[in-house]
Amino acid sequence: MPRLLLRWCCVVGLAAGLGSSASAADPKTAPPNIVLIFSDDQGYGDLGCYGAKSFKTPHLDRMAREGMRFTNFYVSEAVCSASRASLLTGCYAVRVGLEGALNHTSKTGINPDEFLLSELCKQQGYATAIYGKWHLGHLPKFNPLRHGFDEFLGLPYPNDCSNQFHPIVRTFPPLPLIEGEKVIAEEPDQAKFTGQLTERAVRFIERHQDRPFFLYVPHVMPHVPIHASEKFRGQSQGGLYGDTIEELDWSVGEILAALKKHGLDERTLVIFTSDNGPFLSYGSHAGSAGPLRGGKLTAFEGGVRMPCLMRWPGKIPAGTVCDELSATIDLLPTIAKLIGGKLSGNTIDGRDIGPLLAGKAGAKSPHEAYFYYNGSELHAIRAGDWKLHFPHPYLEVNGTPGKDGKPANFANLKPDDLTKSGMTGVASRHGYRVEKTGLELYNLKDDIGESKNVAAQHPEVVKRLQALAEPARAELGDSLTGRKGSGLRPAGKE
8 A cells, every 4th residue: 555645744954966954144055946837727738848839938948948847747636726725735635625616705715724835935934925816715814915925916716707707607796906915906907917927026036036035926827718918919820829828938038037137046946837737618718738638627637737847057957857747746845845944744745856856867756646636536546657547527528619718519508507516517607518437547658648448458457556546535535435534624714
């Protein structure tokens, strides 16, 4: 049986080969700054260095040349709030009680007892800021400033929670743009989001160049409704979606330029990844999962395997590719070790991937098994190259993908579709239909697109992966099999 859990009660020191113990008072030996850029619904195939052809991403491609490109990097679930909860807590989202995507009606959010990446950095004397979409609770007690961040400019929930832009629902309050804990605008111009967030990020770097900082930029784009500023509209060969991605790439370039301008390149770990795969039902306003099957809201690779780039000159070998499995849940323990931080006694699921970042010969994934959850349902497990899907429902685009910001099958939407709940409701409102898998085994090395079920040819592998899943069911539960996990923690409540 694998050890599913990793209990970090005291993580001290720095990863071998990635740093040395240091005082923030000496800029030459200070612990690294952390810049974490998190795009929204950007697919595996939406960067030039991952195969994009209809638009250009020169700054992200430069990050790949100057750092490490990951080919097996995962989020915990293919949906916004759950993915962000995992990023900041180092846990599968089901463990911390956050599922799906919160909105303006949600009474829950991140539990104040959870220890976030922002709090880890704050503990070590870092300046901390978030510019972008928070999406871990909109009520005052869930505000980022109450969870380790010094500054916040952005949205409390998705940009489609707006009567102006949602293609279906028309019952939202005005979309709030928040600074700190104050609403500073209602229904802001979404075409300005990427530029505004980038400007704040650059100014933050300038203001904190002489002390360690954690800068978190969870971009609003390219979540529908997509927007690009006037400077970028019509500039790509990929339509409005391509324009939006090229502006995000520009943003990355501006942040990298600010680091270079202030002599911070070799003192800063920059991470770029996405929260989940593309919202495929939206067609021309959605991205691409490249060779991967599925997209957002599914446990297929296109939903949870993300583009990921990490750059730290002099520490991460330039121009390298990491094919080992790693995930957003690994960032918290990895960064803790890099900056000499101490984690709380909360059980986490992430592992230190410092040896992978250092490019150590023979370094392997710290995960014997990785679990694909959808809410409380265990949909699949991966071990090595093998991925086993358990019988589960999933969403498939219902007909031709939509265009101009509308989902597939939009013309056939009925009023009662808006009142349906659960997966059926999501499917109805967003142009999907519900399908179901059987017990299906895929070799991801030979079949990255999950097209050839080889369960019948490898019964011993099926049996081994079924056994590996049992610790997850015991700890995290599985409503598909009626299991209640012993290691679950509640979300925060109003």
